[in-house]
Amino acid sequence: MAKIMVVDDAAFMRKMIKEILTEGGHEVVAEAANGEEAISFYKSCNPDLITMDITMPEMDGIAAVKAIKQLNSEVKVIMCSAMGQQGMVLDAITAGAKDFVVKPFQKDRVLEAVRKVLSA
Amino acid sequence: MLNEYDVISKVGQNVLAGYLGLIVETSELQQGANSIESNGVGVALQIIGQMEGQFISTMSTATVKELVSRMMGGYEVQQLDEMCWSAFQEFGNWFVSGIATELASQGIQVNITQPLLHEGDVTYHSINNYTVVTMTSEIGKIDVYMQLEEAQTTK
Helix, strand or coil: CCEEEEECCCHHHHHHHHHHHHHCCCEEEEEECCHHHHHHHHHHHCCCEEEECCCCCCCCHHHHHHHHHHHCCCCCEEEEECCCCHHHHHHHHHHCCCEEEECCCCHHHHHHHHHHHHHC | CCCHHHHHHHHHHHHHHHHCCCCCEEEEEEEEEEEEEECCEEEEEEEEECEEEEEEEEECHHHHHHHHHHHCCCCCCCCCCHHHHHHHHHHHHHHHHHHHHHHHHCCCCEEECCCEEEECCEEEEEEEEEEEEEEEECCEEEEEEEEEEECHHHC
16 A cells, blocks of 8 residues: 555646545555645655656646656656646656656556555 | 547547447537537636647536535535546546547647636627537537647648
């Protein structure tokens, strides 16, 4: 079981991802609605893993991953975005994400990504 | 040349059939339209980048309740609450992000804006015609309107 922070500006997506992770035996320790909140909550919650949306107000997910990497270079992040084009995936991986899950996704795809990233 | 009907149909099938398990028939209004009337609900997003334009999807309140219910794993929707509206925004986001991914595969780089929702009587007017695609399934009729043109800066 891992402590996970979910970052997405859509309340529906946070709820959906939280349900998937909880059913998979994980604990969602924080939910953030933008990149700035993600950085703040990361400092206070120190999660084992982060699921991160890309397109968000205030600060997008790519910028947030870069900032959190400055705090912990070993941080484990899975990007969860509907924008699945190759350039976006490359930007995310370059910023420091370990995997990229395209929305809409099936439960198994999310849990498999979490399992792989945690065991890497 | 970009075939907007093909792009909308492919992405619509991916989202509605591939993810939500609906059997969908698509048809294109050949004449297009430069105004859109809706008395149900709708979601609108802008497409920006190498091509620019709008995406608007409209449907009845009954259909959006069924759509959101499916997105929530079958949870029965009686009233459209905040979580339902968030889900409907996400439907628009999934659809237009899918279109952006399709465009990227054809070498066209675009981004999208935050989804805007409407409810009740709305009429959109435009100088240019929209490509109009109707997707019919067991949850009802979903109309998709899209217009895209090459961005001024890249001409």
